Amino acid sequence: MQSKSISQNRTSLVIFLATLGVAITSLIPIVFPALLLRLFGGMEDHANINPFELGVWAYPFLLTNAAVFTFAFLYIKKQLPQIILKPIHLFVNFEITSNQAVILLAILLGAFVAFNAGDTFNDYYDADFIDHTKAYLENFSFTNFNSIYVQSSLQKLSMVLFGSYKVLSFVSSIALLLITYLLTRQITKKRFPGIISVTVLLYSGVFLHYDDSAAYPNFWILFFLVSLYVVLRAEFLSPIFYVLGILSKSLVAVFLPMSLFFIYRSNIAKKKKILITISYGVIVIIALLGLFVLKDRPEEYDIAEFSVHDFWSGFSAFSASIQHDSIILLFLIPVLVGLYVVSNKVLHADSFMFLILGVLLSAPIMAAVSNIINTPYRFIPVIVFFAIGIGMLFSKQNDSA
Numbered sequence: 001m002q003s004k005s006i007s008q009n010r011t012s013l014v015i016f017l018a019t020l021g022v023a024i025t026s027l028i029p030i031v032f033p034a035l036l037l038r039l040f041g042g043m044e045d046h047a048n049i050n051p052f053e054l055g056v057w058a059y060p061f062l063l064t065n066a067a068v069f070t071f072a073f074l075y076i077k078k079q080l081p082q083i084i085l086k087p088i089h090l091f092v093n094f095e096i097t098s099n100q101a102v103i104l105l106a107i108l109l110g111a112f113v114a115f116n117a118g119d120t121f122n123d124y125y126d127a128d129f130i131d132h133t134k135a136y137l138e139n140f141s142f143t144n145f146n147s148i149y150v151q152s153s154l155q156k157l158s159m160v161l162f163g164s165y166k167v168l169s170f171v172s173s174i175a176l177l178l179i180t181y182l183l184t185r186q187i188t189k190k191r192f193p194g195i196i197s198v199t200v201l202l203y204s205g206v207f208l209h210y211d212d213s214a215a216y217p218n219f220w221i222l223f224f225l226v227s228l229y230v231v232l233r234a235e236f237l238s239p240i241f242y243v244l245g246i247l248s249k250s251l252v253a254v255f256l257p258m259s260l261f262f263i264y265r266s267n268i269a270k271k272k273k274i275l276i277t278i279s280y281g282v283i284v285i286i287a288l289l290g291l292f293v294l295k296d297r298p299e300e301y302d303i304a305e306f307s308v309h310d311f312w313s314g315f316s317a318f319s320a321s322i323q324h325d326s327i328i329l330l331f332l333i334p335v336l337v338g339l340y341v342v343s344n345k346v347l348h349a350d351s352f353m354f355l356i357l358g359v360l361l362s363a364p365i366m367a368a369v370s371n372i373i374n375t376p377y378r379f380i381p382v383i384v385f386f387a388i389g390i391g392m393l394f395s396k397q398n399d400s401a
Contacts, residue, residue, distance in 0.1 A: 012350040016340040019357040023332055026318040026360050030329060031058045036312045057319075057329060064330040072334075092394055094192055101191040105181055108198050109174060112211075120170045120212045121162075129165075129215035137165060150247040151219045169217035173210075176222045177201060180384060183229045184391040187348050193391035200387035205324040206376050207383055216377040220249035221384060227259065231266050231276075238263070239279040246283070251378070254366070256284050258358040262351045307368050314364025317374035318382070328386055335386060338393045346395045355385045 028035055031054065038051035074080050075088070096104070125134065137159070140152050158168035177198050185194035201207055210216050223245035230237040242259060245252035263276055322328050336353060343349035359381045366372045 009344060012340065012343040012353075015350050015354050015357065016336065016343070019353045019360075020333070020336055022357055022360045023336055026315050027061070027329070027332065029316045029319040030055055030061050033316075036316055037309070039312075057323070060326075061330060065333055068331070068334045069337075072337075094394075095190055096192050096195070098191065101185075101195065104195050105178075105198065108195070108202060109177060112177065112202060113174065116208065116211055117170065120166045121164055125165070125214055129213075133215050150223075150244050151217060151249065154219055154248075155214065155217065165214040166212040169214060169219075170212035172218045172222050173207070173212065176218050176225065176384070179222065179225050179229055180387060183225060183232075184388050186229065186232050187388075188346070188392055188395035190395060193394040196394060197387040197391035200327065200390050201384060203325075203327055204322075204383045204387075206322055207380060210377045210380065213377070216375070218380065220245050220252055221381050223248055224252050224255060224259075224381070225384065228262055231263055231268070235263075235266075235268050235272055235276055238276060239283055242280065243283045251362070251366070251372075253284050254362050255355075255358060255381075256280060258351075258355045261354050262348065265348055265351050267347065311364045311368035314367035314374055317363055317367070318360060318379060321374065321376035321379050322383070325383065328383060331390075332386060335389050335393070339389050342393060342395065346392055349389075349392055352385050352389050352392065356382055356389070359385070 025036075032052055033055045034049050034053060035051045038049065071080075075085075080088075137152060137155055140156050142153055142156065154168050154172075155165045159165050161167070180201055181194040181198050184197040185191055188194070210218065223241050227238045227241035227245060230241060238259075242252070245255075260277055260280060263273055263280075266273075319329065336356070339346075339349045339353050343353075359379065363374045363378065367374055
């Protein structure tokens with residue numbers, strides 16, 4: 001296969017630098033919790049707070065990244081002893097059979113279901129669901145179209161079929177694990193990286209916290225991820241799943257640039273790319289027009305005057321939201337660097353950098369111009385893309401998908 005052109009390499013570099021910059025900014029509160037808000041507004045009444053006071057994750061973050069990059073430098077310079085290099089090469093090139101992949105995936109999904117399904121059928125619902133969602137779903141009608149029609153319909157169907165709003169939410173999380181495996185396998189052309197990606201996602205405390213959430217189900221990210229996967233398998237279905245994502249959560253409309261770049265980077269005919277792009281454009285225009293004319297449009301989507309304080313608070317929200325997901329906090333920067341390193345031979349490495357950039361950047365922008373609150377579940381896409389990104393580092397793919 002031909003390597004990337006010079007323009008494609010430059011594009012990958014620009015995306016990498018932008019993603020790295022936004023990621024570092026989002027992780028600054030890990031080291032200096034008060035720095036961003038002291039510098040750019042929001043803590044004027046707390047002038048006695050030291051902006052350079054270290055956070056609890058400061059030393060683990062700095063030491064881990066220093067160790068990883070030192071190790072990588074020694075690896076590149078071939079200064080590591082063979083006793084270390086040999087296991088690394090074996091692990092990177094390791095592959096499993098189809099039967100082994102099925103068994104391992106069944107074990108992972110089975111463990112996930114065994115340890116988490118019990119909460120799905122209990123009567124406990126969190127305060128956000130009781131205060132903001134329950135009454136709406138109880139009065140919801142399948143003939144009442146609104147901006148979250150798909151999500152509401154699935155939750156209503158879950159109650160009708162299973163007596164709980166949480167069952168189909170939990171099923172969507174199982175499906176999200178499965179599509180994470182399938183997408184990683186499709187991109188890397190290897191099965192073992194898919195298992196790695198699923199394992200990393202299962203490690204996420206944020207994902208496990210919302211796996212059966214009735215207030216914040218994972219339908220939206222599931223449909224969005226499927227829309228990416230079918231680009232590689234049956235591209236004409238991609239706009240359908242994308243619009244299902246928008247009808248599950250309007251925020252998916254913001255992901256349009258990432259979807260179009262993913263399509264642009266895919267190895268499909270140019271004519272098909274143009275047709276899919278036009279389809280996406282029409283869908284988003286209709287969806288946005290529908291959102292603005294809805295009488296019961298959520299107030300959180302009202303456009304407000306740009307707020308500098310809320311913008312920088314949006315950056316701080318990421319580290320605050322995933323503070324219990326240590327693997328992401330500690331290894332996000334190394335994974336981004338790794339994706340750039342392999343981007344010249346692994347198709348879609350830069351696509352996933354761009355996906356991470358888009359989600360991270362959407363948080364402060366949406367916070368600055370709307371009433372949206374960046375709760376942890378909004379960063380589940382970053383966790384999923386991070387997990388797939390780790391799997392891609394074990395790819396031997398050479399520019400095909």
